[in-house]
Amino acid sequence: MGPITTTHYVALSAALLLIGTIGVLTRRNIVIILMSIELILNAVNINLIAFSHYWQNVNGQIFAIFVITDAVAEAAVGLGILIALFRNKETVLADEVDLLKW
Amino acid sequence: MDALFFYLFATLVLGGAVFTVTRRSAVHSAISLIVSLIGVAGLYLLQQAEFLFAVQIVLYVGGIMVLFLFVIMLVNLDQAAKQRQFNRQWLIALVCVMAVGAELVYFMRKGASAFRLPRAPATAAVTEGNTEQIATVLFSQYLLPFEIASVLLLVAVVGSVVMAKKRI
Numbered sequence: 072m073g074p075i076t077t078t079h080y081v082a083l084s085a086a087l088l089l090i091g092t093i094g095v096l097t098r099r100n101i102v103i104i105l106m107s108i109e110l111i112l113n114a115v116n117i118n119l120i121a122f123s124h125y126w127q128n129v130n131g132q133i134f135a136i137f138v139i140t141d142a143v144a145e146a147a148v149g150l151g152i153l154i155a156l157f158r159n160k161e162t163v164l165a166d167e168v169d170l171l172k173w
Numbered sequence: 174m175d176a177l178f179f180y181l182f183a184t185l186v187l188g189g190a191v192f193t194v195t196r197r198s199a200v201h202s203a204i205s206l207i208v209s210l211i212g213v214a215g216l217y218l219l220q221q222a223e224f225l226f227a228v229q230i231v232l233y234v235g236g237i238m239v240l241f242l243f244v245i246m247l248v249n250l251d252q253a254a255k256q257r258q259f260n261r262q263w264l265i266a267l268v269c270v271m272a273v274g275a276e277l278v279y280f281m282r283k284g285a286s287a288f289r290l291p292r293a294p295a296t297a298a299v300t301e302g303n304t305e306q307i308a309t310v311l312f313s314q315y316l317l318p319f320e321i322a323s324v325l326l327l328v329a330v331v332g333s334v335v336m337a338k339k340r341i
Contacts, residue, residue: 075179078285080216083183085277087190089270094194096266097259102199102245106206109237110190113213116225124220129306132222133315136307139225139232140322144329146237150244151336157248158339164253166260 080121087114099164101156105149112142178219185212198254199245207238224304 087110094107116135123131157163189209196202214229301309311319 075176075219078281079179079183080220082281083186083216085274085281086187089274089277090187090190090194092273093267093270096270097263098194099256099258099260100199100250100253102241102248102250103194103202106193106202106241109206109233110193110209113186113210117213117216120217120220120222120225123222129303129310130314132225132303132307133311135222135225136228136311137318137322139228140326143232143237144325146240147329147333148336150240151333153244154247154337162253163248163250164256 077121077125080117084114084117084121087111087117099166101149101153101163101165104165105146105153108145108149109142112138175219178215182212182215182219185209185215197258199250200242203238203241203245206241207234210234210238222303224307 091107091110091114094110095104098104098107116138119131119135119138123129123135153163156168160168162168186209189205189207189212192205193202193209196205210229210233214226214234217223217226217229
């Protein structure tokens, strides 16, 4: 095992991004789709922190803070929509919400 | 030692992520996601981002995951757990993701030399801690984005209350 370089972090972040994308594209349960979106945002953050460490510059960490803020807002609104959806349609499966399709 | 911790946390992150997207029960998924997020927090600590380590634990593990568990308890997921977990397009989605993954691997191999840049010139020895550095930059250079982010959070709070409320 050699020393850990930025490339290791970038590779890890790419793997996490792909796993999260698989979750978003293939799962039917909306709660788990939202969790997969959190995984994707964390992959972005790993990248930002890795390069912030590499350049010894805190700007990357500031961006990570903004990404976390967005993740929080997205989770809150998404779960609010999910509750409203469950009250009206009695389902949490994404492909059963097809009111606009025919 | 660094490498050992990196591989430990990477295993936590990727293992937790795989379990998150494959488990049938949403509660199991949420707990796997917590493991994954704690692994990410460990990676922050390895990279000397102590403030973000604390934020990750407090906000994600303490805040967002509790919100997720609340919603899982609020909506009845027992019925959903008995049904098909993956949608009909899962095969084509998997193929597309694999294509993107192959692209990423190709570019990372092709561009590996780009990651071996000379170290950035070390600026004058920093004496202040990570949190002070972040605070200084956040409240001077990034003050306007900070304020916009707070407005965004306010809108999100109002929006989620409006969404979740029965009768306004």
